[in-house]
Amino acid sequence: MTVQFPKGFEWGVATASYQIEGAVHEGGRGESIWDRFSHIEGNIQNGDTGDIACDHYHLYKDDVALMKELGVKTYRFSISWPRIFPNGTGDVNEEGVQFYRNLLEALHEAGIEPAVTLFHWDLPQKLQDKGGWLNRETADAFATYAKTCYERFGDLVPRWITHNEPFVHAFLGHYFGEMAPGMKDLRATLQVSHHLLLSHGMAVKVHRELGLQSEIGITYSTSSVYPANKHVKDKEAAELYDGMLNKWFFDPVLLGSYPEDIKSRYEEAFPLDFIQDGDLDTISQRIDFCGINYYFRTIIAYDNTVPFWNGREVQKEHAERTAMGWEVYPDGLRQRLLECKERYGNLPLYITENGCAADDVVNEGKVDDSFRISYLDRHFKAMQEAIEQDGVNLKGYYLWSFLDNFEWAYGYDKRFGIVYVDYETLQRVKKDSFYWYQQVVKENGLPS
Numbered sequence: 001m002t003v004q005f006p007k008g009f010e011w012g013v014a015t016a017s018y019q020i021e022g023a024v025h026e027g028g029r030g031e032s033i034w035d036r037f038s039h040i041e042g043n044i045q046n047g048d049t050g051d052i053a054c055d056h057y058h059l060y061k062d063d064v065a066l067m068k069e070l071g072v073k074t075y076r077f078s079i080s081w082p083r084i085f086p087n088g089t090g091d092v093n094e095e096g097v098q099f100y101r102n103l104l105e106a107l108h109e110a111g112i113e114p115a116v117t118l119f120h121w122d123l124p125q126k127l128q129d130k131g132g133w134l135n136r137e138t139a140d141a142f143a144t145y146a147k148t149c150y151e152r153f154g155d156l157v158p159r160w161i162t163h164n165e166p167f168v169h170a171f172l173g174h175y176f177g178e179m180a181p182g183m184k185d186l187r188a189t190l191q192v193s194h195h196l197l198l199s200h201g202m203a204v205k206v207h208r209e210l211g212l213q214s215e216i217g218i219t220y221s222t223s224s225v226y227p228a229n230k231h232v233k234d235k236e237a238a239e240l241y242d243g244m245l246n247k248w249f250f251d252p253v254l255l256g257s258y259p260e261d262i263k264s265r266y267e268e269a270f271p272l273d274f275i276q277d278g279d280l281d282t283i284s285q286r287i288d289f290c291g292i293n294y295y296f297r298t299i300i301a302y303d304n305t306v307p308f309w310n311g312r313e314v315q316k317e318h319a320e321r322t323a324m325g326w327e328v329y330p331d332g333l334r335q336r337l338l339e340c341k342e343r344y345g346n347l348p349l350y351i352t353e354n355g356c357a358a359d360d361v362v363n364e365g366k367v368d369d370s371f372r373i374s375y376l377d378r379h380f381k382a383m384q385e386a387i388e389q390d391g392v393n394l395k396g397y398y399l400w401s402f403l404d405n406f407e408w409a410y411g412y413d414k415r416f417g418i419v420y421v422d423y424e425t426l427q428r429v430k431k432d433s434f435y436w437y438q439q440v441v442k443e444n445g446l447p448s
């Protein structure tokens with residue numbers, strides 16, 4: 001018995017601009033915060049940068065041809081804001097517009113539907129110089145950038161995603177400090193996260209005002225959060241961590257309010273006075289779908305040395321892990337999808353990212369990545385159970401990632417692609433998982 005998906009389920013692949021494009025000084029592109037951050041000694045493993053990456057900027061036609069061979073219905077990628085507005089605002093860079101029109105036309109020719117992410121962390125440096133997302137005016141700049149993209153590309157884009165993972169950009173970029181712009185300040189982090197969500201709402205509003213036929217949503221990083229054991233302290237800590245990681249970002253958009261339990265703890269330390277009247281109405285504009293990026297589950301133990309959410313991540317002994325050290329836990333995906341349905345109702349969901357890093361090597365022109373095939377197979381089974389048994393309104397899946405690419409602070413060591421990239425020659429090599437996924441797409445299901 002094969003594992004069958006509903007008719008019309010959309011199979012896709014995903015990438016992001018800074019991670020694959022390269023050509024950072026070409027086509028009129030302005031500097032982004034990731035150009036600045038990756039060129040600071042010590043920030044990125046092996047001193048890697050996105051200067052060349054997969055050189056997708058020059059090789060996009062070959063990459064689209066590979067996607068066509070793969071047979072996917074849809075392709076999620078991000079537009080680099082500093083290619084459209086080199087200074088963040090002001091004059092539009094026509095060369096940048098032309099690059100994305102060329103890409104969109106190649107996808108259209110190939111019969112592949114684009115899902116375009118407006119912001120996947122590569123903020124124009126000029127805006128960062130004026131405070132970045134700490135500055136409420138960056139939300140206005142984002143709405144102008146979004147409007148320009150709708151106007152220039154709207155005829156070729158059926159699906160828009162405002163933001164990729166506001167939690168990661170806010171917390172890893174402004175609290176934990178391991179991502180651009182490399183800050184370590186919780187109050188700043190919460191102000192950034194609010195302005196990210198506000199800009200999302202403003203961009204949705206503009207989309208509706210233009211009366212576009214396309215659909216629009218937002219993509220969240222997410223994880224199902226489990227208490228380390230049955231103690232009430234661990235359960236409370238898991239609740240607060242879930243509030244910090246998930247509810248803080250999902251609730252304002254889908255319920256129109258911040259979660260009280262974690263909000264009151266933050267307010268004990270500082271006023272959340274960056275939240276202005278009317279902001280939550282703007283943020284909670286109706287959206288057409290929600291994107292879910294799931295990779296692993298999270299286990300939390302009570303730890304009162306951790307401020308605000310009093311919990312720290314603990315690792316399950318002897319768990320199966322990917323090359324990122326992330327636990328392979330497919331049931332956590334089903335759990336998280338069900339939680340979303342139960343808390344937010346049954347709005348359409350897409351898995352906008354899922355996949356795994358593995359230590360892939362090329363051997364006589366082939367890459368045996370059976371571990372990745374096993375990871376994907378088990379997550380597809382969990383998705384299918386969520387649809388068939390839990391009634392989750394899951395409409396599609398974007399595999400992270402189409403190509404091996406620049407894995408942020410980890411550089412190029414971590415390979416997530418179903419297509420291997422030789423960074424010396426930029427040659428692409430189809431991994432075994434490429435052929436396996438090609439079959440899944442063709443059959444709309446798994447051989448059991």
Ligand SMILES: OC[C@@H]1[C@@H](O)[C@H](O)[C@@H](O)c2[nH]c(CCc3ccccc3)c[n+]21
Pocket residue numbers: 016019164165168221222223293295353400407408416
């Ligand atoms: O790490 C693999 C990919 C990145 O290459 C993508 O650019 C980014 O969108 C992305 N997000 C995640 C998950 C991040 C996460 C952090 C903390 C909690 C839950 C999820 C994994 N990935």
